[in-house]
Amino acid sequence: MSPKAIWFKNIEMELRNGKKKLLKLPHVEPELCIGCGICENKCPVHDRPAIRVSSVGETRSATNQMILKS
Ligand code: SF4
Structure with missing residues (x-):
């Protein structure tokens, strides 16, 4: 979706040799994440994935939230 x-x-980004390189930096919008875990499962980083999916925000518990209100 x-x-x-x-x-x-x-x-x-400028490299050591002065050449420019275009990088694509991944970002996650927590409000849109449904916690399916595909990104962690299919992460191209070897050994440990570069992203971890947790149960934070899975329930409506006020204490299990990733985004804390100030
Ligand atoms: S767990 Fe990863 S792949 Fe699934 S919705 Fe969230 S960011 Fe996207």
Whole structure:
């Protein structure tokens, strides 16, 4: 479904040799995430995935929330 919870921010980075490289930095919108775990399961980073899906926000518990209200 769109919009997806994961999106990429394109940034241009300068390398040591002065050349520019376009990077796609992944971001997750917590409000859109349904906790399916596909991103963790299919993460291309070897060994441990670069993202972890937890039960935070799975219930309507006020104490199990990732985004804390100030
Ligand atoms: S857990 Fe599922 S919905 Fe949430 S960011 Fe990962 S792939 Fe997207």
